[in-house]
Structure formats: C-alpha cells, structure tokens
Amino acid sequence: MVKTRAEVRKEFAKKGWSISGWAKSNGYSPNMAIAILADNDVNPRLKCLRGDSHNIAVQLGLKEGEISRTVGVRQLAAA
Numbered sequence: 001m002v003k004t005r006a007e008v009r010k011e012f013a014k015k016g017w018s019i020s021g022w023a024k025s026n027g028y029s030p031n032m033a034i035a036i037l038a039d040n041d042v043n044p045r046l047k048c049l050r051g052d053s054h055n056i057a058v059q060l061g062l063k064e065g066e067i068s069r070t071v072g073v074r075q076l077a078a079a
Contacts, residue, residue: 003061004041028056
C-alpha cells in the first residue's frame with residue numbers, strides 16, 4: 001500500500017522518530033529525506049525517479065518499487 005507524505009510524517013510522530021535520525025540510520029542524506037517528506041503529494045517538485053530519492057521514497061512507502069542501492073559512496077568512504 002502506497003502512503004501519503006502526511007501518513008508517513010504522522011507515523012514518524014507516533015513512533016517518536018525524527019526524519020534526520022531515520023535518514024542517517026539508513027545511510028541517506030537527512031536534507032533529501034526532509035525535502036521528500038515536505039514535498040507536495042499532488043504535484044511534487046521531487047519526482048523520486050532514480051538514485052537515493054527513489055530509494056528513500058520506496059523505503060518510506062511513498063511509492064512502489066525496488067531499492068536499487070547496494071553500498072553508497074558515503075558508506076564506502078566511511079569504511
């Protein structure tokens with residue numbers, strides 16, 4: 001089931017999660033995750049078609065698809 005951005009934000013609030021904390025723990029840019037969740041559901045500025053934006057949207061349940069990421073560049077640099 002695909003969720004709306006408002007549903008995801010409500011779920012985060014219910015669980016006491018921060019968007020930044022979720023993004024960091026999943027290896028994503030907090031700024032990108034915040035921008036995606038702050039975007040408009042009807043006419044989004046960020047289309048989330050590829051890369052991390054796609055992966056974030058899929059992992060949050062905003063769209064259907066597969067997470068196409070193996071090991072990110074930032075994770076390789078930190079290792």
